[in-house]
Amino acid sequence: MAGRFLTKRGGIWTYVRRVPDVYAQFDRRVLVRVSTRIAVSDDPSGRRAARVATRINSDLETYWHGLLEGRRDEARQRYEAARQRSRAMGLEYVDMVALIADRSADELMRRIEALEGRGLVEDEVAVAGALGGAERPVLRLSGLLKEYERLEKDALAGMSENQMRKWRNPKKRAIENLIAKITDKPVTEITRNDALDFRDWWQEKVERENLKWGTANKDIGHLNRMLKTLDKRLRLGIGAPFGELRFADDDGHRDAFDIAFVQNNILHEGALAGLNPEARAALYIVVETGLRLSEVTNLTKQTIQLGAKVPHVQVRPDGRRMKTDQSNRDIPLVGVALAAASAFPDGFPRYRDKPDSFSAVVNKYLAEHNLLPSDNHSAYSLRHTFEDRLTAVEAPEKVIASLMGHKWIRPKYGAGPSLEQKRQWLKKIAFNAPATV
Known part of the structure; x- marks a missing residue:
């Protein structure tokens, strides 16, 4: 290029x-x-x-x-300092152009008198605050992600390095795609027509390159959330130019495995022999516990409790942010999961905080060995299968929610199902483990 x-x-x-x-x-x-x-x-x-x-x-x-970023930071600091000084004087910050055009002469005089009365006529920041002399910094699309991240700082607290990378990258791609289509415009100049042009561009791209509609929807969704957040927090007055532009999308669904397929194929003796030992053992734990891939890859010596009265794994943040509050849970180890955890009591350092790597390795292996019944199946489908297995034995909804890490629909009373109670239900659905784990 x-x-x-x-x-x-x-x-x-x-x-x-x-x-x-x-x-x-x-x-x-x-x-x-x-x-x-x-x-x-x-x-x-x-x-x-x-x-x-x-x-x-x-x-x-x-x-x-x-x-450019240096100039933006300086301009933002000047603007925020002027707004804060204006509020300290009991005045609403109003841009100078709007102050002259829309406010009365009496309002202008009141602000000048406020400066004189406080002896601040020589204070540049105070004058800028009272008379709207600090220009709102121009935020272009190329600076959108940095500003959005600044505004979302509290919400991002607790994310691991890998989680932050996964949080940033799709937003960065969406912004780059939009810039390629409409240039690096100031955020305040983005219009509904820009958004519609971007949607049209994605429609042509999806059809031309045989992509999934979900790929386009991710870009549109990220842009919509970022711009809405900036509009609300910075009072930009741009509305939601990307609102309600998503394509109809049914390609994000993942089918559950048939229970017999898991037992007769995935757990068939030697079926996973070609997988590296850590990936194989981690997958066996997913089969019997329904853990998310990001949860199993972050198990450690401290969270694999083999010596407990009821051997179990503890799903904890451990340097990461949990997907939901309910994700924090304990799951008993039975069947092939107990054997796999016993073989790797310290967890899986090769994949720690690298669930994407684990997913790629496992899904590639399953696809190459005819262990995925359709394109709508993946390693993550084992989590759906786990829930189906619990439903098949009529486990109480509260037990299912506790094991899956889902929100319980009723108010929470007491400590919830005990480890022993959960183990009893897991034993009812345990697979027959292969001889070699």
Whole structure:
């Protein structure tokens, strides 16, 4: 991509790029020229030079972005300081243009008198606060994620590094896709037409590349949530341009395995022999406990309680944020899960805080060995199967909710089902374990 900025200059491949308008205010160069130090005669096709140009382009964009973020931070700090000073004087912060155009002359005089009465006419921040002299910082799409993360700081507390990566990446992709379609516009200038154009772009892309509608819906959903949050918290007045634009989507459903299929195929002797031992043992625990993949991969020596009266695993945050409050639970170990946990009493360090890696390895293996009955089945389907098995033996709804980590529909009284009670129900649905775990 950066190869388009290459040109021949004095027999040398040279990177030449015009400074984008968004950065022109603080990078006064019209053109940026950087030699690749590769002679055209040594690289006629420009392939080597293109690789160098890619590095130059990446460094340059990082530099530009840093300058832009610095200016944004400074502008936001000035704006917030002016608003706070305005409130301290008992005044509503009003932009200077709106103050002159929409407010009365008496209101303007009242604000000037407030400054004079407090001896603040020489205080730049106070004057900016009273008279609306601090401009609202321009927030462009390229800065949307950073601002959203700042606003959601409390909600993100407790997330692990991997959880933060998974939280950021889809939002980052959605923003990059939108910028590619409508340019890096100020957030306040995004319109419903922009959102509709983006939806049309996704519709064509899904149909052309045979993608799933859920992929498009994720982009639209992330953009909608971010912009709605900013609109509410920063009073931007942009509404919800991406509201109610999701495509009809039925491709996110995961089917449960037939119980006999799990016993006769997945738990067949040697069926999982090709999986690495940690992945195999972790999968066996999922089969018998219904744990989420992110929960089984984060079991540790402290949360695998083999020496307890009722051997069990404890699902705890342990440096991560739980999916729900009810996810914090204890699950007895029976059958193949007990054997697997006994073989790995310290958990699965290879996959700790890496549930995506575990999922990819297991699903690839299951697919290659004909252990997925359809495209709607995956390792996660074993969790649905676990719930179906409990329902089949008519386990009480409160027991099912306690084991699944679901919210109980009725008010909570008492400590809930005991480990022994839960073990009794799990023994009723336990599979026959293969001889070798």
